[in-house]
Amino acid sequence: MHNNLPLLPLPDAEVYFAPDFILAPAANAYFQKLMNEVNWQQQSITMFGRSLPMPRLTAWYGDKGYTYSGLHNEPQPWLPMLLELKEKVEQASGQKYNSVLLNLYRTGQDSMGWHTDDEPELGQQPRIASLSFGGERRFSLKHRTRKDLKPVTLTLTHGSLLLMQGPTQHHWLHHLPKTAKAVPPRINLTFRYVNGR
Numbered sequence: 662m663h664n665n666l667p668l669l670p671l672p673d674a675e676v677y678f679a680p681d682f683i684l685a686p687a688a689n690a691y692f693q694k695l696m697n698e699v700n701w702q703q704q705s706i707t708m709f710g711r712s713l714p715m716p717r718l719t720a721w722y723g724d725k726g727y728t729y730s731g732l733h734n735e736p737q738p739w740l741p742m743l744l745e746l747k748e749k750v751e752q753a754s755g756q757k758y759n760s761v762l763l764n765l766y767r768t769g770q771d772s773m774g775w776h777t778d779d780e781p782e783l784g785q786q787p788r789i790a791s792l793s794f795g796g797e798r799r800f801s802l803k804h805r806t807r808k809d810l811k812p813v814t815l816t817l818t819h820g821s822l823l824l825m826q827g828p829t830q831h832h833w834l835h836h837l838p839k840t841a842k843a844v845p846p847r848i849n850l851t852f853r854y855v856n857g858r
């Protein structure tokens with residue numbers, strides 16, 4: 662699908678990054694509203710038979726249930742603010758989304774490990790539109806098989822939009838590592854199109 666966002670020169674991928682997608686005054690207001698109005702949850706992950714708290718808070722809103730990190734998530738009904746952001750992202754990307762997963766990274770110790778978003782419900786070519794608010798964090802992509810390609814690191818700035826689509830999830834992993842720096846809290850919204858159910 663055609664859009665006017667800046668395309669990153671990555672092989673086997675279609676990744677766009679607009680660092681100033683939402684400008685500071687509006688982005689500040691969204692950050693505060695998201696902090697206050699989203700129903701943030703502490704979920705657990707089971708690893709090696711042990712249940713551990715996820716290193717971030719999460720929330721899931723949208724039209725359809727979705728399995729993520731082995732957990733089935735029943736979405737909460739859309740908040741007006743989330744529909745407004747969804748519309749902005751749909752206009753910029755030229756595509757529709759029907760769900761959003763929100764992540765709150767409270768400190769530099771909150772993180773997300775290497776993964777791909779390739780659950781069957783996301784279809785053959787998952788599209789993920791990721792908005793960031795608050796503290797800047799580094800985000801990296803690494804090719805699954807091509808060791809000659811160095812990992813690519815971006816700084817996900819306040820108000821930025823990162824769009825991953827096409828073959829990206831088949832060939833690249835991504836993560837949001839911890840940082841030892843003192844960083845303000847960060848809120849991330851990943852809009853997705855979930856099929857079925």
Ligand SMILES: O=C(O)CCC(=O)C(=O)O
Pocket residue numbers: 762764773778791800817835836837849851
């Ligand atoms: O916080 C981020 O920027 C990454 C989030 C992510 O990869 C995900 O929710 O699948």
Ligand SMILES: [Fe+2]
Pocket residue numbers: 776777778835
């Ligand atoms: Fe992801």
